[in-house]
Amino acid sequence: SPCLALGLYELLVALPSQLQPHVSCPEDNTFLREIFGERSLHSLMKSLLSVHDTVARHSYDPELPPLPDDIDDDEDSVKIIRLVKNKEPLGATIRYDEHTGAILVARIMKGGAADRSGLIHVGDELKEVNGIPVDDKKPEEIIRILAQSQGAITFKVVPGLKEEAPSKEPKVFMKALFDYDPKEDKAIPCKEAGLAFKKGSILQIMSQDDATWWQAKHEGEFNPRAGLIPSKQFQERRFALRGPTVTLPLQRTFTGFRKSFRLSRRDKKTNKSMYESKKSEMYDMADVPTYEEVTLYRRQNGAKNRLVVLVGPTGVGLNELKKKLLISDPQHFSVTIPHTSRAKRNQENDGVEYHFISKHLFETDIHNNKFIEYGEYKGNYYGTSLDSIRSVLSKNKVCLLDVQPHTIKHLRTAEFKPIVVFVKPPSIERLRETRQNAKITSGKDDKGSAKPFMEEDFQEMVKTAQMMESQYGHLFEKIIVNDDLSVASSELQLVLEKVENEPHWVPVSWTHS
Numbered sequence: 001s002p003c004l005a006l007g008l009y010e011l012l013v014a015l016p017s018q019l020q021p022h023v024s025c026p027e028d029n030t031f032l033r034e035i036f037g038e039r040s041l042h043s044l045m046k047s048l049l050s051v052h053d054t055v056a057r058h059s060y061d062p063e064l065p066p067l068p069d070d071i072d073d074d075e076d077s078v079k080i081i082r083l084v085k086n087k088e089p090l091g092a093t094i095r096y097d098e099h100t101g102a103i104l105v106a107r108i109m110k111g112g113a114a115d116r117s118g119l120i121h122v123g124d125e126l127k128e129v130n131g132i133p134v135d136d137k138k139p140e141e142i143i144r145i146l147a148q149s150q151g152a153i154t155f156k157v158v159p160g161l162k163e164e165a166p167s168k169e170p171k172v173f174m175k176a177l178f179d180y181d182p183k184e185d186k187a188i189p190c191k192e193a194g195l196a197f198k199k200g201s202i203l204q205i206m207s208q209d210d211a212t213w214w215q216a217k218h219e220g221e222f223n224p225r226a227g228l229i230p231s232k233q234f235q236e237r238r239f240a241l242r243g244p245t246v247t248l249p250l251q252r253t254f255t256g257f258r259k260s261f262r263l264s265r266r267d268k269k270t271n272k273s274m275y276e277s278k279k280s281e282m283y284d285m286a287d288v289p290t291y292e293e294v295t296l297y298r299r300q301n302g303a304k305n306r307l308v309v310l311v312g313p314t315g316v317g318l319n320e321l322k323k324k325l326l327i328s329d330p331q332h333f334s335v336t337i338p339h340t341s342r343a344k345r346n347q348e349n350d351g352v353e354y355h356f357i358s359k360h361l362f363e364t365d366i367h368n369n370k371f372i373e374y375g376e377y378k379g380n381y382y383g384t385s386l387d388s389i390r391s392v393l394s395k396n397k398v399c400l401l402d403v404q405p406h407t408i409k410h411l412r413t414a415e416f417k418p419i420v421v422f423v424k425p426p427s428i429e430r431l432r433e434t435r436q437n438a439k440i441t442s443g444k445d446d447k448g449s450a451k452p453f454m455e456e457d458f459q460e461m462v463k464t465a466q467m468m469e470s471q472y473g474h475l476f477e478k479i480i481v482n483d484d485l486s487v488a489s490s491e492l493q494l495v496l497e498k499v500e501n502e503p504h505w506v507p508v509s510w511t512h513s
């Protein structure tokens, strides 16, 4: 306390006279006298103690000047604010309001001096700066006054009506589509200010004022200070410079239709895929995975179900998982009925196993983009139409669809709002153990070609899964490892229940129709 400090000082001053003559050695006595009598020690002590007092009295806080006595009644909402400005800019912008002629605070930079003070808000009307009225000044002149001021600046403001103005700014959330570690980033101006995140993280974007470095924080995390992240444009540019990381041979391993087409995938002799997707599987460089603006979406009762898209390497067990769901609740889950141009067999019914259509009509439908996927096998077309998905959804059922991963982007529309689940194989060791009785099964159209998995099938499955994940991983909402089938199946069921009942982050474009 100040009193204590004063007391200490007095004690020090009095010390030399207190030294007792009976101190045995006279030299020591003289020495101590000199030390305590030293003027510089006194002044040092005095200033030290005065600093102590200042701190104790909190007198380093900005002090409000006394309010003028001549305030009108209608001026009682005026606020006098004193900020101490050093070299750092104030972190606020002003604008001239054309209607009222007022000078208003237009923007407060996140974490800047004005923001940290908590005293100035967007929408406040600026009346005076350092006692100079601003009503007759242009914003440029005011900025000049501010730039020239150092130390304490006094503002007279009329607080804006909407005190909560900043929170009224639309909140922007982005889903990160890549992993980011500022420590590894050579370009970031300050690594300590960076914000690390993982693919799939939801980030609240606090500022996009800078074209290169945005300010963001993790959604739902209480942390008032935003961190720097690369802006979308900057990340896209960097990604483009890095060049395509995707190797084309990978595409071959993706080919072949899944059994939703009731086709086998491999030629027994050559072990090559027998069908090539007709849609381009080229990696689309426009889809650089950076950020995607998202918003919380909760399916309303009675609204259409979201499309469930399953992807995974062939043989991983998509069919098996679909079957389990269909059996568990046939009223709730359903699958699409594919189209084919092949002739109907006796025991088949149109619209049950397939929609049977002519080759000509099939080609017309291809031309009109009616198929989300299609292919040719032994001179016949097979395909899944968009309408077959719509038909399931219109019955208020959950549509389970397995597609090749390059198809996902065509399904990501407000209409389907797909939830994309990647089914991943377990380790090779676990594949060997769990798939001992499994067969690379084939459909009715390719009679009796089921064969046990070979070591190379496992290897290819694992390799393909890795490539799918690295190329399309940013589109997967959920990854399920199909080790034990019933575990994987209940996990999938749980995910789908959550999608139906809980809010999820979806692209903003899906929510405004």
Ligand SMILES: Nc1ncnc2c1ncn2[C@@H]1O[C@H](COP(=O)(O)OP(=O)(O)OP(=O)(O)O)[C@@H](O)[C@H]1O
Binding pocket: 257, 258, 259, 260, 265, 312, 313, 314, 315, 316, 317, 318, 319, 320, 321, 434, 435, 437, 438, 439, 440, 441, 482, 483, 484, 485, 486, 488
């Ligand atoms: N978790 C599992 N444990 C053991 N066997 C499994 C498991 N999952 C699937 N299988 C078996 O593996 C084989 C292939 O499964 P399934 O036909 O479901 O794969 P798929 O992903 O649909 O393949 P396709 O590419 O043919 O569509 C089947 O014999 C199936 O019973």
